[in-house]
Amino acid sequence: MDTMDNLEKQLICPICLEMFTKPVVILPCQHNLCRKCANDVFQASNPYLPTRAGAVTSGGRFRCPSCRHEVVLDRHGVYGLQRNLLVENIIDMFKQGSTSSSSSSSKPEPEKREEAPMCEVHPEERINIYCVTHALPTCSMCKVFGAHKDCEVAPLTSVYQTQKTELNDGIAMIVGNNDRMQGIISQLELACSTVELSSDAVKRGLWS
Structure with a gap:
């Protein structure tokens, strides 16, 4: 159980403080972000760059929220960042393990969806x-x-x-x-x- 808890802590995004949501992108400093979170930080750092479909598509820069390393992006914006497929696979395996352990112990209650403030x-x-x-x-x-x-x-x-x-x-x-x-x-x-x-x-x- 402790191993699973430690693993879950390693899969937490430093922006949303929740488990990474795919796609996960890796920054040049080797830190990871949800691509949506990376886009949010990028837009906040570059408020005057043009956007398309809610994403900045031209070049710009922002700082890594974990180490403050400056990330310089090309004309593709956050979509030019490399996806971390290893982390995405680990997330899938972690969720499968959590689902199987919970289903074997007891029948989970239906999830209650509430609108977040x-x-x-x-x-x-x-x-x-x-x-x-x-x-x-x-x-x-x-x-x-x-x-x-x-x-x-x-x-x-x-x-x-x-x-x-x-x-x-x-x-x-x-x-x-x-x-x-x-x-x-x-x-x-x-x-x-x-x-x-x-x-x-x-x-x-x-x-x-």
Whole structure:
């Protein structure tokens, strides 16, 4: 299980902080990006270059989000970057392994599709990361170029799971404390009843 977790960490895109989405491109510095994420970073770095079908198709440059190495592109834009077929194959094998292990243990529940909230600053980007520094959910572009570029961030899903666990633990503690208080109250009521009975017995003894 630890090996699978370590492998999954190696397959996380530094922009969207989720598992790489094919096609995966490899930069000259040997770091990998989802091609869509590479295109988002490229467009943000070259806002005045012409676009076609949502992608910058003429030459330009941007910096690798992992090492800040400058990436110079030709007239094909991000489509001129080489695909990392090895990483794509590893992703396929990882997903097959995860699917087979989950199906062998129990029948998975149907996936619930919910519309992801969009960033107010970058309306075309969905909120998918959590700024730990400011305790706010944000988008990948805010981390790369915006107000949170120098902040510590984490995947939104992992923060959600952590906070959900902490909340459940807090609720369990409150319930446990309530049960203990009820037990103490019951003991006090029993003690009061015993004292009252003893007092009545003493009174009857004095008047008899």
